[in-house]
Amino acid sequence: AQKVTQAQTEISVVEKEDVTLDCVYETRDTTYYLFWYKQPPSGELVFLIRRNSFDEQNEISGRYSWNFQKSTSSFNFTITASQVVDSAVYFCALRPGGSYIPTFGRGTSLIVHP
Amino acid sequence: EPEVTQTPSHQVTQMGQEVILRCVPISNHLYFYWYRQILGQKVEFLVSFYNNEISEKSEIFDDQFSVERPDGSNFTLKIRSTKLEDSAMYFCASSVGTGGTGELFFGEGSRLTVL
Numbered sequence: 270a271q272k273v274t275q276a277q278t279e280i281s282v283v284e285k286e287d288v289t290l291d292c293v294y295e296t297r298d299t300t301y302y303l304f305w306y307k308q309p310p311s312g313e314l315v316f317l318i319r320r321n322s323f324d325e326q327n328e329i330s331g332r333y334s335w336n337f338q339k340s341t342s343s344f345n346f347t348i349t350a351s352q353v354v355d356s357a358v359y360f361c362a363l364r365p366g367g368s369y370i371p372t373f374g375r376g377t378s379l380i381v382h383p
Numbered sequence: 384e385p386e387v388t389q390t391p392s393h394q395v396t397q398m399g400q401e402v403i404l405r406c407v408p409i410s411n412h413l414y415f416y417w418y419r420q421i422l423g424q425k426v427e428f429l430v431s432f433y434n435n436e437i438s439e440k441s442e443i444f445d446d447q448f449s450v451e452r453p454d455g456s457n458f459t460l461k462i463r464s465t466k467l468e469d470s471a472m473y474f475c476a477s478s479v480g481t482g483g484t485g486e487l488f489f490g491e492g493s494r495l496t497v498l
Contacts, residue, residue, distance in 0.1 A: 314489035373426040
């Protein structure tokens with residue numbers, strides 16, 4: 270069975286602070302895919318990134334960066350110089366290679382104050 | 384950019400009524416999904432659909448739920464006799480395939496309120 274844990278239920282920061290959202294996963298599969306989705310106040314789910322289990326290279330996209338570490342089963346997400354528009358719920362998800370159904374974590378609510 | 388569209392954005396219904404939520408997946412996608420998110424809670428898988436049949440479903444997806452692809456574009460979720468606990472945001476998603484990347488692209492959701 271797969272499990273995704275996002276231990277931080279809510280994080281509150283002031284604009285321009287850096288913030289890291291944690292994601293820890295459990296799976297017995299050797300091939301799997303990890304995702305981050307953003308859910309802004311308007312409610313939609315926006316795909317941010319996908320990472321497969323064979324690629325531990327960290328990725329940076331603008332102010333966003335992701336740190337994938339298989340040794341600790343973690344796939345953390347960092348926002349640098351946060352902005353008010355980053356306020357949203359962020360979900361981490363895991364899809365085992367043998368399934369096409371991602372399992373979502375409970376989400377972390379990020380509040381960025383001006 | 385292609386997107387998944389859902390209608391209605393919000394529906395209010397009385398307990399016991401039938402509800403149909405509609406989705407238009409991205410045109411070249413082959414796999415379709417429904418997820419549910421009760422207010423403030425996690426996003427839960429309901430059902431996946433491929434090649435005109437259900438390929439996988441969760442225990443939430445009981446006999447009161449059904450899905451259909453009535454034509455080449457729409458993908459619907461029907462709830463036969465709504466209960467109060469069906470109040471949630473329902474997300475439709477689609478993906479190109481299951482191998483390789485297979486990330487899901489979600490619609491904006493349909494909020495269902497059962498009174």
